Amino acid sequence: MSRLKRWLADRWVMGVALLVLGYLTLPIMVVAGLSFNRPSSRLSYDFNEFTLDNWKQPCATSDMCDAVVRSMQIGLIATVVSTLLGTLMAFALVRHSFRGRSGLNGLIFLPMATPELVMGTSLLALFVAAGVPQGFWTIVIAHVMFCVSFVVVTVKARLSGMDRRLEEAAMDLYASEWQTFRRITLPLVLPGIVAAALLAFSLSFDDFIITNFNAGTTVTFPMYVWGASQRGIPPQVNVIGTAMFVIALLLVGATSLRGRRARRAALAVVATPAGKP
Amino acid sequence: MSALAHVPTSAGKPAPPPVRRGRSRLLPYLLLLPGAVWLLVFFAVPLVQLASASLYDPAGSLSTGYAMTWAFGNYPDALQAYWPQFSRSFLYSAIALVLALLMGYPLAYAIAQKAGRWKNLLLVAVVAPMFTSFLVRTLAWKTILSDNGALVGLLRDVHLLGPDGRLLATPIAVVLGLTYNFLPFLVLPLYASLERLDPRLLEAASDLYASPLRAFAKVTLPLSMPGLIAGTLLFFIPATGDYINAELLGTPNEYMIGNVIDSAFLVRLDYPQGAALSFLLMAAILAIVFVYLRRAGTEEVL
Numbered sequence A: 001m002s003r004l005k006r007w008l009a010d011r012w013v014m015g016v017a018l019l020v021l022g023y024l025t026l027p028i029m030v031v032a033g034l035s036f037n038r039p040s041s042r043l044s045y046d047f048n049e050f051t052l053d054n055w056k057q058p059c060a061t062s063d064m065c066d067a068v069v070r071s072m073q074i075g076l077i078a079t080v081v082s083t084l085l086g087t088l089m090a091f092a093l094v095r096h097s098f099r100g101r102s103g104l105n106g107l108i109f110l111p112m113a114t115p116e117l118v119m120g121t122s123l124l125a126l127f128v129a130a131g132v133p134q135g136f137w138t139i140v141i142a143h144v145m146f147c148v149s150f151v152v153v154t155v156k157a158r159l160s161g162m163d164r165r166l167e168e169a170a171m172d173l174y175a176s177e178w179q180t181f182r183r184i185t186l187p188l189v190l191p192g193i194v195a196a197a198l199l200a201f202s203l204s205f206d207d208f209i210i211t212n213f214n215a216g217t218t219v220t221f222p223m224y225v226w227g228a229s230q231r232g233i234p235p236q237v238n239v240i241g242t243a244m245f246v247i248a249l250l251l252v253g254a255t256s257l258r259g260r261r262a263r264r265a266a267l268a269v270v271a272t273p274a275g276k277p
Numbered sequence B: 001m002s003a004l005a006h007v008p009t010s011a012g013k014p015a016p017p018p019v020r021r022g023r024s025r026l027l028p029y030l031l032l033l034p035g036a037v038w039l040l041v042f043f044a045v046p047l048v049q050l051a052s053a054s055l056y057d058p059a060g061s062l063s064t065g066y067a068m069t070w071a072f073g074n075y076p077d078a079l080q081a082y083w084p085q086f087s088r089s090f091l092y093s094a095i096a097l098v099l100a101l102l103m104g105y106p107l108a109y110a111i112a113q114k115a116g117r118w119k120n121l122l123l124v125a126v127v128a129p130m131f132t133s134f135l136v137r138t139l140a141w142k143t144i145l146s147d148n149g150a151l152v153g154l155l156r157d158v159h160l161l162g163p164d165g166r167l168l169a170t171p172i173a174v175v176l177g178l179t180y181n182f183l184p185f186l187v188l189p190l191y192a193s194l195e196r197l198d199p200r201l202l203e204a205a206s207d208l209y210a211s212p213l214r215a216f217a218k219v220t221l222p223l224s225m226p227g228l229i230a231g232t233l234l235f236f237i238p239a240t241g242d243y244i245n246a247e248l249l250g251t252p253n254e255y256m257i258g259n260v261i262d263s264a265f266l267v268r269l270d271y272p273q274g275a276a277l278s279f280l281l282m283a284a285i286l287a288i289v290f291v292y293l294r295r296a297g298t299e300e301v302l
Helices: A002-034 A062-095 A101-113 A116-130 A136-160 A164-172 A177-206 A209-214 A221-231 A236-271 B023-053 B074-081 B083-114 B116-131 B134-144 B150-157 B171-195 B199-207 B212-223 B225-241 B244-249 B257-266 B271-298
Strands: none
Touching: A002 A236, A002 B083, A002 B116, A002 B134, A002 B171, A062 A101, A062 A136, A062 A177, A062 A221, A062 A236, A062 B023, A101 A136, A101 B023, A116 A136, A116 A209, A116 B023, A116 B225, A116 B257, A116 B271, A136 A177, A136 A209, A136 B023, A164 A177, A177 A236, A177 B116, A209 A221, A209 B257, A221 A236, A221 B134, A221 B244, A236 B116, A236 B134, B023 B271, B074 B083, B074 B271, B083 B116, B083 B171, B083 B225, B083 B257, B083 B271, B116 B171, B134 B171, B134 B244, B171 B225, B171 B244, B199 B212, B212 B225, B225 B257, B225 B271, B244 B257, B257 B271
């Protein structure tokens, strides 16, 4: 009896979980569906008629593609800068002792806990007070600012989980500091840095609130969608949304496959008796 | 010092790095400098600037310039003018948080404890919504909740909605949108906590005649507290400051404080008021977080 009850309890939780997952995935399916839709009017959000036109001509509204390209440029620059700054900070935090550590931790943690609205408006207040014209570069500055903390946290997690004895072994075998870093430390930390960079890019590409306050007349993809939602959304927006989703999914699939293969390769190395190829 | 560093420590802690004097002492500061300066100049200094903008003379304008008059009156004025939107922000995000907990806890529990080899796939499904644009996803809810959509039709047929009843442009739509958009932030930390939960503890509880409900209250819930606290904060902070859902799924009747701040800075160009509201929002959120952390940290939560 109690076993039956527990069986039911198991299925009950799983059932609710699958319903919630449905709630989480429904909008993506709608976006994918709408990318094949020919809307009846500019302001209609309802499904009307199947068409492939949106996919054949994703840039029919050229403003939108300009905005996508601009978002990618901003995302790439912000990713490179924030990954560099954040990785250096993560190394200092994990590997070195210095004065002012707790203050610095606060400075890194606070941007992640502050509402975007507050960061966006305060940067706007600064740029206006300093007379800095707003546009492409103020967006980049803002994006680097909120990405750095996430990079630090991600790289730090990878670094502190690393076995220091591998580096000590390299040094004991007369590798120079640089060689040790180049051949041991960097390859081991690289997955963390790559993950941090991907996170930074996706944060930057998708940011609306902070960007909206600091963009001037520059239009990024989220800002284009925001503006278009008042004038009428071109269906190609859903093409971009679907394409983003598919690309991200492929990236995740590829990294998890690589991880599995690497683990299997490592097992094979361990299983092979020493001295044999 | 550098010789000692190579002696393995017995405490199981990793040995400190072999330090070379001179350059090494400066190295951490050099590594930290660019990032720290960036955060100082573009995160900390702007907050100070926002604080001082909130005390500007409200009679000034962007074109004539603002005079610093320590106008503390901006705060009560702004709060009085926009109290409905201010309180609505917290009300909506609180309701959304309750809904998210009701949905997110079973989901996180199922993935952590029941999913077996499907665990990774389900986790990807949780974060998958974040793979595509926030705004595009939110707009998809316009289609789902549309007056001509299947959902509204169904609810009208079973008389949960009147014949002219709507979902879109109502508080329900905004709260549903908030719940949807920030649910993954709640589920992920909760999952991380529940994943470490040893199922044998639950077996022990049931062996000792605890009902499933009691076992949940006495074992599962307390052990998941760190994830629950992190998750509720990661949900609540962005949800309260959000105004995209209110704008796209609601009407001016559902506007939250973000909509007001956005228009204060970008449309009405009333910087002192916008800055005062921004600061009030941050102060209110910080106060709630502080009280919440103290209560959750010091009291045994049932």
